Amino acid sequence: MTNPTIFPSEKTNALGRRGFLTSATGVFTLTFVLPEFSRFTDADAASGGQVNAWLRIGSDESISLTIGSSEMGQGSFSGLAQVLAEDLMVDYTRVKTVQGPPSLVAPVPVGSSINTVGSGVVRNNFWKMRDAGATARETLVKAAMNQVNDQTRANFTVSNGVVTHTPTNTALTYGTLANAAALLPPVAIATLVPDGQLRLIGKTLPRTDIPLKVDGSALYGLDVRVPGMLYAVIKHCPSFGGTLTTTPNKPSGAIAVVPTKVIAGTGRGTEVTGNVNAVAVVGTNTWDTLQAAKSLNVSWTLPSTTSNLNSAKFLSDAQALAVSAPAYIAGGANPPGTLYTVEGSAAPTNAAISGSAKIVDATYTLPYVAHACMEVLNCTVSFVPGVSCEIWAPTQSGKSVLQLAMAITGLAANQITLHTMYLGGGLGRKAETDFVSQAIQVAMAVGKPVKLMWPREEDFTRDQYRPMALVHGSAGLDASSNITGFAYRNISPSILGQRGVVLGPAGDSQGSEASNKLPYNFGSRVIEWVSHPSPIPVGFWRSVGASINTFAVESLIDELAAAAGQDSYMFRRSKLTDPRWIKVLDKVADMAGWSAGPPAGRARGIAIGTAFNSIVAEIVEVSNATTTGLTVNRVWVAIDPYLNVNPGQVEAQMQGGVVHGMNAALYGQQTFVNGAAQAKNFNRSRMIRQSEMPQVAVAIIPNPTVMDRAAVIGGVGELGVPTFAPALANAYFKLTGKRQRSLPFFPGATMGG
Amino acid sequence: MNLTLNVNGQNYPVTVSDGGMPLLWVLRDLIGLTGTKYGCGIEVCKACTVLMDGQPEKSCVVDVTSAVGKKIVTIEGLSSNRSHPAQKAWIDNQVPQCGYCQSGVLMSVAGAMQAGHHGTEIMSEVQNLCVCGTYQRMKDAVKTL
Numbered sequence: 086m087t088n089p090t091i092f093p094s095e096k097t098n099a100l101g102r103r104g105f106l107t108s109a110t111g112v113f114t115l116t117f118v119l120p121e122f123s124r125f126t127d128a129d130a131a132s133g134g135q136v137n138a139w140l141r142i143g144s145d146e147s148i149s150l151t152i153g154s155s156e157m158g159q160g161s162f163s164g165l166a167q168v169l170a171e172d173l174m175v176d177y178t179r180v181k182t183v184q185g186p187p188s189l190v191a192p193v194p195v196g197s198s199i200n201t202v203g204s205g206v207v208r209n210n211f212w213k214m215r216d217a218g219a220t221a222r223e224t225l226v227k228a229a230m231n232q233v234n235d236q237t238r239a240n241f242t243v244s245n246g247v248v249t250h251t252p253t254n255t256a257l258t259y260g261t262l263a264n265a266a267a268l269l270p271p272v273a274i275a276t277l278v279p280d281g282q283l284r285l286i287g288k289t290l291p292r293t294d295i296p297l298k299v300d301g302s303a304l305y306g307l308d309v310r311v312p313g314m315l316y317a318v319i320k321h322c323p324s325f326g327g328t329l330t331t332t333p334n335k336p337s338g339a340i341a342v343v344p345t346k347v348i349a350g351t352g353r354g355t356e357v358t359g360n361v362n363a364v365a366v367v368g369t370n371t372w373d374t375l376q377a378a379k380s381l382n383v384s385w386t387l388p389s390t391t392s393n394l395n396s397a398k399f400l401s402d403a404q405a406l407a408v409s410a411p412a413y414i415a416g417g418a419n420p421p422g423t424l425y426t427v428e429g430s431a432a433p434t435n436a437a438i439s440g441s442a443k444i445v446d447a448t449y450t451l452p453y454v455a456h457a458c459m460e461v462l463n464c465t466v467s468f469v470p471g472v473s474c475e476i477w478a479p480t481q482s483g484k485s486v487l488q489l490a491m492a493i494t495g496l497a498a499n500q501i502t503l504h505t506m507y508l509g510g511g512l513g514r515k516a517e518t519d520f521v522s523q524a525i526q527v528a529m530a531v532g533k534p535v536k537l538m539w540p541r542e543e544d545f546t547r548d549q550y551r552p553m554a555l556v557h558g559s560a561g562l563d564a565s566s567n568i569t570g571f572a573y574r575n576i577s578p579s580i581l582g583q584r585g586v587v588l589g590p591a592g593d594s595q596g597s598e599a600s601n602k603l604p605y606n607f608g609s610r611v612i613e614w615v616s617h618p619s620p621i622p623v624g625f626w627r628s629v630g631a632s633i634n635t636f637a638v639e640s641l642i643d644e645l646a647a648a649a650g651q652d653s654y655m656f657r658r659s660k661l662t663d664p665r666w667i668k669v670l671d672k673v674a675d676m677a678g679w680s681a682g683p684p685a686g687r688a689r690g691i692a693i694g695t696a697f698n699s700i701v702a703e704i705v706e707v708s709n710a711t712t713t714g715l716t717v718n719r720v721w722v723a724i725d726p727y728l729n730v731n732p733g734q735v736e737a738q739m740q741g742g743v744v745h746g747m748n749a750a751l752y753g754q755q756t757f758v759n760g761a762a763q764a765k766n767f768n769r770s771r772m773i774r775q776s777e778m779p780q781v782a783v784a785i786i787p788n789p790t791v792m793d794r795a796a797v798i799g800g801v802g803e804l805g806v807p808t809f810a811p812a813l814a815n816a817y818f819k820l821t822g823k824r825q826r827s828l829p830f831f832p833g834a835t836m837g838g
Numbered sequence: 839m840n841l842t843l844n845v846n847g848q849n850y851p852v853t854v855s856d857g858g859m860p861l862l863w864v865l866r867d868l869i870g871l872t873g874t875k876y877g878c879g880i881e882v883c884k885a886c887t888v889l890m891d892g893q894p895e896k897s898c899v900v901d902v903t904s905a906v907g908k909k910i911v912t913i914e915g916l917s918s919n920r921s922h923p924a925q926k927a928w929i930d931n932q933v934p935q936c937g938y939c940q941s942g943v944l945m946s947v948a949g950a951m952q953a954g955h956h957g958t959e960i961m962s963e964v965q966n967l968c969v970c971g972t973y974q975r976m977k978d979a980v981k982t983l
Contacts, residue, residue, distance in 0.1 A: 158935030158936030292932060294934075295928075295932055295933075295934050296929055297937075298934035298937030299928045299929060299934065299940060299944060300913060301872070301873020301912065301914045301941050304872070305875075307875075308866075310870060316867070338855070370859075370867040371866070373856060373859070375879075376856065457969060458936075458938075458969065459875070459877055459936065459938040459939050459968070459969045459970075460875070460936070507936075507937070509875070509936050509939075510936045510938060510970065541876075541880075737972070737975065738935075740972075740974050740975070741970045741971040741972065743971065744970070745969075745971060747971075748969075766879075766882065767877075767878050767882045768878075768880060768882050772967060772969065774965050774966070774967060774973075775965070775968075776965070778971075780974070837882070838880070838881040838882050838896070
């Protein structure tokens with residue numbers, strides 16, 4: 086293979102956003118705005134020229150679908166192409182997916198497809214993509230009707246991109262119809278492929294990006310090479326909250342040292358807008374620049390509060406708030422440490438519990454956890470003052486990057502070009518834009534294109550972590566083992582609060598998700614959430630609050646089952662009436678052969694939960710528990726997402742989610758001493774390798790025979806994570822008789838080469 | 839310092855200021871072969887694995903000077919058309935998710951195959967870190983090799 090070095094500016098300029106939208110001769114362009122789509126209109130009339138997804142059918146028979154969201158391994162690009170191809174009635178492999186630019190479409194779409202979060206790309210766009218395919222198909226058929234001068238639709242059939250006029254046996258390909266279709270208004274009504282005739286939706290199909298990922302040709306953010314580019318390496322203050330004292334002299338081997346400040350909207354917690362919290366060392370290649378950065382002594386000024394930023398203090402603060410926290414006051418200041426009532430009522434619940442035959446009372450703790458994407462944070466920027474800013478980034482937040490670049494450079498949206506590159510993992514971290522803001526600042530300072538990289542140590546120590554949490558739960562059982570009351574209090578730093586959101590009476594939805602609206606028959610319940618005052622930056626980590634709450638809820642349920650002396654599967658089942666939850670629970674128990682029990686020397690635990698509108702249950706089988714490790718032998722996963730597009734891809738995401746949950750539950754934590762993160766690389770933050778991989782079996786509740794547009798489609802990408810930790814802890818209890826209420830199981834585990 | 843490296847059967851003259859520059863950065867920054875990935879820089883994650891005279895090596899800790907005279911193979915040189923059996927097995931089994939670690943994984947697999955390992959025993963030679971957690975499909979894929 087020849088040298089794969091590609092200059093993305095050349096490659097992608099051919100698809101410049103303006104040129105792409107201009108209707109080219111011989112191209113039928115169907116513009117549709119995701120996900121707020123409600124009707125099809127002419128491209129320019131719809132949005133002033135910016136949309137975030139569109140379909141082109143060329144007279145050369147090419148079909149391309151441009152998507153503004155990001156591909157980070159979750160397979161949603163292929164998923165959208167698969168959905169489109171169904172109703173467009175073409176071979177799925179003919180649909181070429183193209184990475185699209187961000188959009189400032191107004192009204193701003195909530196949860197827009199261009200912010201790739203919440204396991205939402207496929208499910209939020211499913212019906213819109215189907216409508217788009219059907220509308221394009223019927224408009225092409227209309228062109229065929231005109232061409233053969235027969236307006237009777239029943240005289241036409243469509244198969245794999247060919248419209249056939251059956252009375253005359255005239256076959257017209259989409260490509261030959263594209264010119265004429267481009268001149269027609271899109272049809273107003275287009276019928277979808279009937280549920281019973283689906284060829285693609287619900288079928289395992291290969292992903293289109295995988296061939297590029299076995300030969301080194303997929304270009305990730307860190308692979309960008311722009312002519313004349315310099316290399317920059319970031320060096321933050323080792324402690325959160327610190328600021329640069331004086332700009333250091335340029336070390337030998339470096340071209341420049343550029344202080345970078347926290348740009349509005351990118352800093353969390355300790356990282357206040359305007360603070361100079363890092364310097365970027367600029368050089369001519371990565372290695373020389375890394376060495377120059379390492380040799381650079383930088384003087385930082387730490388605020389007096391830095392000494393409070395210690396993991397031990399975070400835990401003791403949480404313990405105090407578990408006992409006593411002032412309640413939310415409407416219109417009040419409600420500073421960190423405020424208690425919010427998410428659901429239910431405390432007084433009757435506590436009364437119900439205190440009068441119970443049996444009471445379970447337990448406290449669970451979870452640490453801060455880093456994202457640790459395989460690809461470190463990075464961004465490449467080429468800036469021409471007053472003219473243009475071109476950005477290449479592995480980002481989950483194209484729109485945020487565009488807005489950020491406008492704010493920093495003062496340029497207009499049409500002077501800024503973002504190339505969203507493949508993401509070497511996103512996991513929620515690449516929804517943030519701090520690293521992008523730094524790259525823009527450095528490029529503006531040095532006057533040349535710059536690729537900014539965070540060394541792995543910076544990536545670990547300057548994350549926006551999954552929040553730590555302390556959860557206190559208590560619940561009662563009556564003499565018949567009915568649950569009398571369920572009281573749940575989660576004390577955790579606020580993700581939304583660190584983003585400037587003023588919390589309402591129910592607190593932070595990200596913190597409480599998966600602890601409220603639970604379908605268990607709890608008798609009386611109160612679900613509370615307390616904002617922990619720690620200012621260590623926190624963020625969205627694959628499955629977010631569900632990763633915390635599902636562990637605590639499902640551990641507590643298991644403790645209740647044990648107190649009742651009942652089987653942990655049947656105990657759960659007896660407290661549920663929701664048919665979907667019961668079906669998922671039964672499915673996973675059936676798969677695992679729960680009633681037959683594990684082989685000798687092994688034990689199993691079960692857990693169920695919901696996130697992003699999907700229901701997932703897992704059974705984990707363990708053995709060989711020691712003080713330093715255990716073996717996870719097998720895992721069974723059942724998921725009900727309402728409907729799935731590509732079951733093979735759902736399976737892959739569940740398997741990957743189990744590993745993500747396993748890395749965190751067994752080993753994952755970040756601790757702080759005087760504001761400085763202690764785990765700086767994988768050697769001090771162990772993750773599993775193939776030798777620790779359990780066999781994971783996945784079952785998907787089958788797609789409904791009649792698909793209901795009004796039904797909510799569930800997410801997939803994050804769903805393997807939340808139920809793993811509680812199922813593991815529940816299995817561990819069966820194996821050892823010990824409750825593991827604190828994660829990770831093996832703090833401080835290391836990983837050698 | 840001027841050096842010549844043999845990568846994927848081709849000689850590349852390179853100029854480095856530091857003979858201790860790891861092969862990883864020479865490949866990526868100076869030669870422009872970006873398929874080899876940076877993950878940790880401390881030979882733990884193995885995303886940077888390449889073959890040197892047939893042996894898998896972590897290029898993040900191989901000084902460029904010690905790579906001179908060796909036959910280096912990177913993911914770009916595994917085949918010209920994704921025809922290496924491991925590449926075909928990876929596509930057939932839909933192994934990659936984000937894909938970032940897979941260059942290193944495939945070079946580890948290729949090295950194990952070159953050393954005479956077959957089928958499931960190949961995986962015992964593959965200790966690459968995959969944060970996406972594609973291990974199960976890797977294990978399925980090597981069964982055919």
